Amino acid sequence: MSELIIVGAGLGAQSITLAGIEAIRRAEVVLYDRLIHPAICAQISCEALDVGKRPYDAHCRTQVQINALIIEQLQRGKRVVRLKGGDTSVFARTVEEVEAARSVGARVTLIPGVTSASSLVARVQGALTDRRSAAGVVFITGHTKVDNLETSYRWDALVNLGFTIVIYMGVRNMPVIRNQLLKHGMAATTPVLIGQSLETEQERIFSTTLDEVLSCIADRQISHPATIIIGEVAKLAEV
Incomplete structure (x- = not known):
């Protein structure tokens, strides 16, 4: 069964949880935000896709496009990690991504970070x-x-x-x-x-x-x- 794991990466290299690091290491695809610390990105050993949004930049990926990419990867049967800066519960649009995963019957796990x-x-x-x-x-x-x-x-x-x-x-x-x-x-x-x-x-x-x-x-x-x-x-x- 495909799975979406939404991980709050915190802000720097030190504030991600051990559970978050473990999820990254077990991932088959990682969709990561713009501000993820390079030391955390260095833990990624699978396919990694930059989906970072830039404030007031009309040319970056939209949330609709990110949701579609999540669905696409899940339909391939992948274990997908959505790596977000900060915490998953604070202005992270997490609910929309959870809904996208549920729409294709995927299992969903949330791992909080430090806001x-x-x-x-x-x-x-x-x-x-x-x-x-x-x-x-x-x-x-x-x-x-x-x-x-x-x-x-x-x-x-x-x-x-x-x-x-x-x-x-x-x-x-x-x-x-x-x-x-x-x-x-x-x-x-x-x-x-x-x-x-x-x-x-x-x-x-x-x-x-x-x-x-x-x-x-x-x-x-x-x-x-x-x-x-x-x-x-x-x-x-x-x-």
């Missing part, structure tokens, strides 16, 4: 929650399906929760995000932590405030891939 928000706070000796200031955490994306951030979220609810807010793929649309948070009552002095190219040689981490975040992004020339954390937990960051 960038966890990596970022670990690198500054912090946490996403703190019972003294943030009882919860919310993950949002700065690049939604309809690409209209002003109406994609209940910004008033996000602000009033008092939770840590983690933003993936948010650099380009940070002006909208910042303005909506301020408009709905978040303090301009709220701490912000930004991590770019985490767990790579190009890693950069910055500490700023909601009021100054746009200047920080512009002055430091921050671009994707970057993760942004907003909330009091960012105040404790050692940057």
Whole structure:
């Protein structure tokens, strides 16, 4: 029976799980993302296909094309590993790929990885929650399906929760995000932590405030891939 194993590879060479490495070594075909660390790719000894998507690049593979490729390989009876950066459960479009595999009767296994928000706070000796200031955490994306951030979220609810807010793929649309948070009552002095190219040689981490975040992004020339954390937990960051 054909099988799809979706593996979260984490960000660098150290944050993939042992189960993830074992799945790669047993694979017959690996479909890998753009940001997979070379040391992890070096573990691949079978057919490997680059299906990496690049933000705002209309010429890269679409998710529909990736799903079709998964189905094609599964119909060949292959054990397919879909190797994703970060974690399989956070903005990874995993459900669509699971549905594709199930449509042809394949067995499906998911192996979690380390998401960038966890990596970022670990690198500054912090946490996403703190019972003294943030009882919860919310993950949002700065690049939604309809690409209209002003109406994609209940910004008033996000602000009033008092939770840590983690933003993936948010650099380009940070002006909208910042303005909506301020408009709905978040303090301009709220701490912000930004991590770019985490767990790579190009890693950069910055500490700023909601009021100054746009200047920080512009002055430091921050671009994707970057993760942004907003909330009091960012105040404790050692940057």
